[in-house]
Amino acid sequence: QVTLKESGPVLVKPTETLTLTCTVSGFSLSNARMGVSWIRQPPGKALEWLAHIFSNDEKSYSTSLKSRLTISKDTSKSQVVLTMTNMDPVDTATYYCARILGGFDPWGQGTLVTVSS
Amino acid sequence: SYELTQPPSVSVSPGQTARITCSGDALPKQYAYWYQQKPGQAPVLVIYKDSERPSGIPERFSGSSSGTTVTLTISGVQAEDEADYYCQSADSSGTYQDVVFGGGTKLTVL
Numbered sequence: 001q002v003t004l005k006e007s008g009p010v011l012v013k014p015t016e017t018l019t020l021t022c023t024v025s026g027f028s029l030s031n032a033r034m035g036v037s038w039i040r041q042p043p044g045k046a047l048e049w050l051a052h053i054f055s056n057d058e059k060s061y062s063t064s065l066k067s068r069l070t071i072s073k074d075t076s077k078s079q080v081v082l083t084m085t086n087m088d089p090v091d092t093a094t095y096y097c098a099r100i101l102g103g104f105d106p107w108g109q110g111t112l113v114t115v116s117s
Numbered sequence: 118s119y120e121l122t123q124p125p126s127v128s129v130s131p132g133q134t135a136r137i138t139c140s141g142d143a144l145p146k147q148y149a150y151w152y153q154q155k156p157g158q159a160p161v162l163v164i165y166k167d168s169e170r171p172s173g174i175p176e177r178f179s180g181s182s183s184g185t186t187v188t189l190t191i192s193g194v195q196a197e198d199e200a201d202y203y204c205q206s207a208d209s210s211g212t213y214q215d216v217v218f219g220g221g222t223k224l225t226v227l
Binding site: 037039046047048049052060062063064096102103104105106107108109110 | 118150152159160161162165166169171203205215216217218219220221
């Protein structure tokens with residue numbers, strides 16, 4: 001069974017850096033063409049793609065957030081890590097990770113991150 | 118920046134057919150994907166590569182493409198289909214580069 005689970009702080013202060021971890025099971029991050037994406041959703045709003053990373057270490061970032069994002073993976077730990085710098089209240093959202101396999105499938109349960117002083 | 122446009126809401130009675138559209142200039146060149154999201158839950162992939170249905174998704178869900186518009190069709194809508202639906206694609210520069218989601222459509226089953 002393929003599962004993904006997000007973990008990280010529930011509350012961060014403005015200007016701080018957010019670090020989120022996605023731990024996967026049921027597949028290996030080293031499998032050919034395997035990828036994981038991060039996607040977020042502000043309360044009551046639409047989904048927004050943030051970044052992805054593939055098994056060959058190919059990475060891509062949202063154009064609008066590229067300067068603030070870094071994605072990396074630790075294959076031995078089955079983890080994908082996303083960092084977002086200079087957090088702002090508008091970054092308050094549920095952050096999801098998802099496997100890339102002919103679409104995003106499946107998704108983790110998501111983790112709500114609130115940005116507030 | 119590239120955008121995908123969806124109607125904010127669609128309403129149908131049980132047993133009827135619901136059609137949710139998604140428009141974008143790059144859709145003739147890029148596959149579209151559809152996700153169902155129920156309140157408090159993570160999205161679930163219901164259609165991939167315009168018209169393919171993942172295993173476990175009921176046959177009443179189907180997808181089609183015509184020019185710059187893709188359509189998610191739910192035949193014989195059931196109460197459990199009430200949810201938000203999002204289309205997703207990418208701009209024309211390449212696969213999984215600049216992935217974009219539509220604004221979402223709330224399907225109400227009357």
